[in-house]
Amino acid sequence: MSKSQAQPAHLPIVRDTAALRRALGVWRAAGESVGLIPTMGGLHEGHLTLIRRAKAECARAVATIFVNPRQFDRKEDLESYPRDEARDAAALTAVGCDLLFAPPVEEMYPPGFAAKVSVAGLTEVLDGLHRPGHFDGVATVVCKLLLQALPDRAYFGEKDFQQLTVVTRMVRDLELPVVIRPVETVRESDGLAMASRNWHLTVEQRRRAPLLSKVLMETAHALAGGRAAAAPLLMEARLRLGRGGFTKVDYVELRAADDLAALERADRPARVLGAAWLGATRLIDNVAVPEAE
Ligand code: PAF
Numbered sequence: 001m002s003k004s005q006a007q008p009a010h011l012p013i014v015r016d017t018a019a020l021r022r023a024l025g026v027w028r029a030a031g032e033s034v035g036l037i038p039t040m041g042g043l044h045e046g047h048l049t050l051i052r053r054a055k056a057e058c059a060r061a062v063a064t065i066f067v068n069p070r071q072f073d074r075k076e077d078l079e080s081y082p083r084d085e086a087r088d089a090a091a092l093t094a095v096g097c098d099l100l101f102a103p104p105v106e107e108m109y110p111p112g113f114a115a116k117v118s119v120a121g122l123t124e125v126l127d128g129l130h131r132p133g134h135f136d137g138v139a140t141v142v143c144k145l146l147l148q149a150l151p152d153r154a155y156f157g158e159k160d161f162q163q164l165t166v167v168t169r170m171v172r173d174l175e176l177p178v179v180i181r182p183v184e185t186v187r188e189s190d191g192l193a194m195a196s197r198n199w200h201l202t203v204e205q206r207r208r209a210p211l212l213s214k215v216l217m218e219t220a221h222a223l224a225g226g227r228a229a230a231a232p233l234l235m236e237a238r239l240r241l242g243r244g245g246f247t248k249v250d251y252v253e254l255r256a257a258d259d260l261a262a263l264e265r266a267d268r269p270a271r272v273l274g275a276a277w278l279g280a281t282r283l284i285d286n287v288a289v290p291e292a293e
Helices: 017-029 045-057 075-080 085-094 134-149 161-173 196-200 203-208 211-222 230-243
Strands: 034-039 060-065 099-101 153-157 179-183 248-256 270-278 281-288
Touching (some): 017 034, 017 060, 017 099, 017 134, 034 134, 045 060, 045 085, 045 179, 085 099, 099 134, 134 161, 153 161, 161 179, 196 281, 211 230, 211 281, 230 248, 230 270
Parallel strands (some): 034 060, 034 153, 153 179
Antiparallel strands (some): 248 270, 270 281
């Protein structure tokens, strides 16, 4: 049977670690590699790009959907997070995902669950400052998902660049046997980075939202080659977002791409990262600084 004939018409869904391991055990015994794509659902083209990348590099692609309560710092954000498993499963089936792991909260955090994975240093800056406990929640759940599935590769979008950095460091420090694959941010035609939270934007906010990527891109280009001092350009970027209708700017910063150290100029591989609010919706984005223009 060819690989395309082998695609299931309906995506198999498992809800506990034992069933996940049984399914993956069959594939491993047949010598098939596995790519894991952790998500919280609310799937969009950015997630589907991760699945396609996994399918291109691995024999099997396994998605997870778990809205992880431990990484939400605001109750209303957790409650309003989009949840539509049937819609997500249909989208996963269409891109050839082989299995969905969608555990309930009690499977991930049974009564008495007390472990916490913390990646110091990388998590006290940027989003870590504005979302206390967020990255401990992310590191803990991603560590658990990786240990539950033990995939060959795991796929993360560069849009959540700090998350990608934290996960990469955690895997390195704990010597987890998995290769982390970063995947470039997928954008709408007007530049807005795709994100599940974009669905909360009003028509007027959606019109303003692409300014974040535009400002970050222009700032990154102005910093290219490491010649320009960052501080005035970052200040101007924050002011532009305010003038453009963003109700609050959490940060626009220049950071080293590997360890997120604050930089005064982009004299090593660097990213400009930003987080800003449109009403009740918080958008984040980041752009690589070109090495030279
Ligand atoms: O990026 C996300 O959707 C989540 O932070 C992740 C990696 C699935 C962990 O809950």
